[in-house]
Amino acid sequence: MLFGSQRRGSETRSFKKVCLSSVATLSLLAAGILSAAEVNVYSAREENLIKPILDRFSEQTGITVNLITGGADELITRMDLEGANSPADVLLTVDVGRLHRAEEMGLLQPVESDVLTSLVPEQYRDAEGHWFSVSLRSRVIVYDKERVDPAELSTYEDLADPKWAGKICIRSSSNIYNQSLTASLVSHHGAEATEEWARGLVANMARNPQGGDRDQIAAVAIGQCELAVVNTYYLAGMLNATSADQQEQAQAVAVFWPNQDGRGAHINVSGAGVSEHAPNRAEAIQLLEYMVSDEAQIWYAETNNEYPIRPDIPVSDTLESWGEFKADPVALDQLGIHNTEAVRVMDRAGWR
Amino acid sequence: MIKHGAIIAIIALCLLLSVPVLTVFSSIGSASDGVWAHLADTLLWDYIAQSLMLMTGVGLLVLVLGVAPAWLVTMNRFPGSRLLEWALVLPLAMPAYIIAYTYTGMLDVTGPVQGFIRDTFDLRFGDYWFPQIRSLGGAITMLSLVLYPYVYLLSRMAFLEQSVCVLEVSRTLGAGPWRAFSRVAVPLARPAIIAGLALVLMETLADYGTVQYFGISTFTTGIFRTWFGMGSSTAAAQLSAVLMLFILALVLTEHWSRSRARYHHTSTKYSRLPQIRLQGLRKWLALIFCAAPVVLGFLVPFLQLAYWAWDTRHLVDFSAFSELLFNSLRLALTAAVIALVLGLFISYAKRLQPNLLMRSSVRVLSLGYAIPGTVIAVGVLIPFAWVDNSIDAWMQQQFGVSTGLIFSGTLVAVVFAYIVRFLPVAMNTVDAGLGKIRPSMDDAGRSMGMGSWQILRRIHIPMLRGSLLTASLLVFVDVLKELPATLILRPFNFNTLAIRTYELANQERLTEAAASALMIVLAGIIPVIIISLSISASRPGHDART
Amino acid sequence: MTHALELNNVSVALEKTPIVQHIDLQLNEGDIGCLLGPSGCGKTTLLRAIAGFEAVTSGRLSVAGHLVSEPGFRVPVEKRQVGMVFQDYALFPHLSVKENIAFGLKHVSATERERRIDALADMLRIGELLQAFPHRLSGGQQQRVAIARAMAPKPRILLLDEPFASLDVELREDIAREIRAVLKQDGITTILVSHNQLEAFAMADEIGVMKAGQLLQWSSAFALYHEPATAYVADFVGEGVFLPGTVVDDVSVSTELGVLHSDQSLGHEIGALVSVLIRPDDVIHDDDSPATARVLEKAFRGAEFMYTLALDSGARIQTLVPSHHVHAKGMQIGIRVEMDHLVVFPMETEASAAP
Incomplete structure (x- = not known):
């Protein structure tokens, strides 16, 4: 990965800011700096999964990209506290709940862009343009190929059925993807029914929730459990891993797309929005448009095994092998709206 | 006397540095949309119980891993004792979250150790017993392995400073090495040991990475969950404030309990430390006891990291x-x-x-x-x-x-x-x-x-x-x-x-x-x-x- | 009979440097012995060897008839039943006075423990201090507590390392007498180490003078003072000067102050050059005496003055004079010598260098 010389430059500027005693000269200097085209990104996607594409953007446009990565909630808190003077232009998150929360807090501004509205399907963007998705992933069931007959599997709801007692591995309820999945159930069935479902699921767990999604897959592979609920790109990542162990573990399981006879599999998105007080609004929109361009979308699909947001972009070979699936058409902001309720439901159900 | 201006400046500095802590405290009064009622109904007791168990476990384990080796290397000579004197501090360089990742990678059900057991004996998961690394016990072990050096350092410093006379007196009064250690040296080093323990317990309470990774619900994971999961930064700050009160109570209790006895030495004479050369079984036991924390807290994870890095x-x-x-x-x-x-x-x-x-x-x-x-x-x-x-x-x-x-x-x-x-x-x-x-x-x-x-x-x-x-x-x-x-x-x-x-x-x-x-x-x-x-x-x- | 303490040809080395060599001494049950000598003479090392902190490189060391140290063998300190009071007392700062005293009383019943503590507190007059912590005590109180603590387990032998060094000078002798009374009352065999002869005289039955790792003499205080075995002992114990003289007959020596007679045979050849020990109390100020000396210095000691006088030859002697007799420096005063026992050593260069 590249660490261009512009990194050093911006950092020195931060130092300079502090050192200069006169506030007035400082502001003039700052104004001078801002005249060079740049865009500031707060990203919840880790550096190695975003920096390469930002670098290509810089190369093509000459716009300097400044980056901070971190947890979405921390970044949102920082933006909120920095207020009107926040340098953030673009907020990038890896789940829709956080985009929704940022929007609710008034941190994002509506954007009108023909490129974005034409390329990003309506379902995957905010109606007013506060945020746009850039990639998709689904939370699916994986099962032990030897011990589970896929005919037994059907829906997320079915995971609460006592027939799976002691057979399910799933990570903690602190995980945002589980919160979103539960939020989708709350939006479809209401809190009460979802709580009952969560209780059933907890009763069926093979072990206390622990580890990440890869750990759940590995646990199925070695026989600690028969089913696990995981995001698609983790399984794809293991199948393409350099470690022979990981490949072997991933090959021991198969993907099951839930709720295909009903509303479809639960999906989540990574996406971005332009900050309410963005100092570089034009560049920010330019960056968002670039992220749904052919080049960026193909990179996403290939490098991280995510589903491109544009239906016309081919998926990676690994994803191709799992076939087509039907996605839950629920409005994505529902996941954000019901997130807090989902956490409370999981708390009450004893999902640790 | 120091000038008034300087004192005022220093107090002002203290206040400036206290701003973040006071900011957290200031949230106590604000309302938090029923988050507390929800917590009290569901997870609050879990947070309290798990935090207490974690602190107790880590507290006890660091005392064993820190105080006893400090005594052994300070007062005795045995194979490797000179090396261990400083090597015992090495785990301090190992961040808690990293040792947790490393041991999990090695010892988890899907890791190489259990994989080896399964392959060698042709077993399936569940056919054999193996300690669960991702558990409260695992978290206690991981945190203790990297935090014990605080106790080791401070108690070693205290042992080095103790007047040999008090230890010799205890021997003339019929106390063997064990009694001299437990009744004289340790009580005398108590303020230092407690100071080390306080650092350890504070680090333990503040730890997020390890406990979260191991799925333990402590106060700190609670703070994050409340803040991020429920979007209630107020309730999260209030939980933090409770956490601080917790610590304050701990510090005051200790302070109160030792108010009567003074610990500065009544003796001013120092002589050479009479390091005893251990013999036979004892020297090997001492070696094992002192080497174990270094091996487990540093060497094993270090080598594993090196292996992965090479790979x-x-x-x-x-x-x-x-x-x-x-x-x-x-x-x-x-x-x-x-x-x-x-x-x-x-x-x-x-x-x-x-x-x-x-x-x-x-x-x-x-x-x-x-x-x-x-x-x-x-x-x-x-x-x-x-x-x-x-x-x-x-x-x-x-x-x-x-x-x-x-x-x-x-x-x-x-x-x-x-x-x-x-x-x-x-x-x-x-x-x-x-x-x-x-x-x-x-x-x-x-x-x-x-x-x-x-x-x-x-x-x-x-x-x-x-x-x-x-x-x-x-x-x-x-x-x-x-x-x-x-x-x-x-x-x-x-x-x-x-x-x-x-x-x-x-x-x-x-x-x-x-x-x-x-x-x-x-x-x-x-x-x-x-x-x-x-x-x-x-x-x-x-x-x-x- | 077996002695409470017996050392035969004991030598001790620290890190291969010999510190004390070839020590022989015995102490009877209930007696108080004192190792007296200047700092660095090895007395504390010998004490520590008796306690068991240091190994012996030669000889045998027995306590109450039991061998406790010989080369290659050493009963551990904690098994010896010796009590020790350190120079700085080394009280346990984390324990109250009572807990300090009770520390060594682990194998006795609770009632017996209480009784022993009370008895010691009574004896050493520290009853009111039992609940206090060491940092609140004065030096003298700390010392009593340290002694009580060492005596509590009824050691076979009690060792005191410079017990009075940390106390006010004026108090030392009183306290020494008082402590002696306590030790005698308890019948405890004791060895103390001191560089101060007055303490030694006040405390001890037997005194040994040490010099450079050697024990020069081991005898009663009286014998040490009046029958010193070597010129060093004579010089170190008590005050006095050596005056050169010539042996006149078996019992007489001729000196600058006239012919001095002893009540017993001197054992020196007639005509031999010798040094005669003249203690200040042997020299009496007498205005009528034909012999005179010039006042060089005087030191006020309350009831008396200690005068340092120069004889005509330049030799110096000392005398004690009641303090109402005042003589200015430089005055010639009359003196005479009155002694019935002479301490005489062959003339040595060392002996002439009197203090």
């Missing part, structure tokens, strides 16, 4: 490492120097003017160590952003220019957060050193016409050299390992080794994270060894013979 070398961009390393070292060095200077001045001011205002502001400051880094970071963000925005508004009004954010989002904010979090470590160490300098030294200096500043410069600082070195190096190593505050507060395009490690580990790419994790450990080893050696040299009359 993934083609995936790692080493060219970026020099910059990451430079950034990590630069921050650690800056924070260490500032913490040292502030710690020295505040401790010295407290010595000269031990009034209530001074003591209470120092107490508030010392809470910083127990607060999770993320919470501190928010406590720093709030006042910094407020100041920046206020200046900006004023400048706009007066001159029509916008100054934007001046301090927020710069390294100043990052270092400020480090100071708030780690200054207590420096102050503790300096305080302990100052406590050993008798007031008569100050008086002697004064009688020769020196002012407070001269006394500090010409008497105290030279006498405190060891303590000052230790204080700054402890902060250095702590900053090297620090993650959450750096992550939130850093400026654009600024990365450290800890951030790189975390980001890869967070993507469940443990083996790729190993290279940068290894760098953190390597960067921390040298300061850790220096600390250890300077403590060995700290014995009063180190070279003198009587």
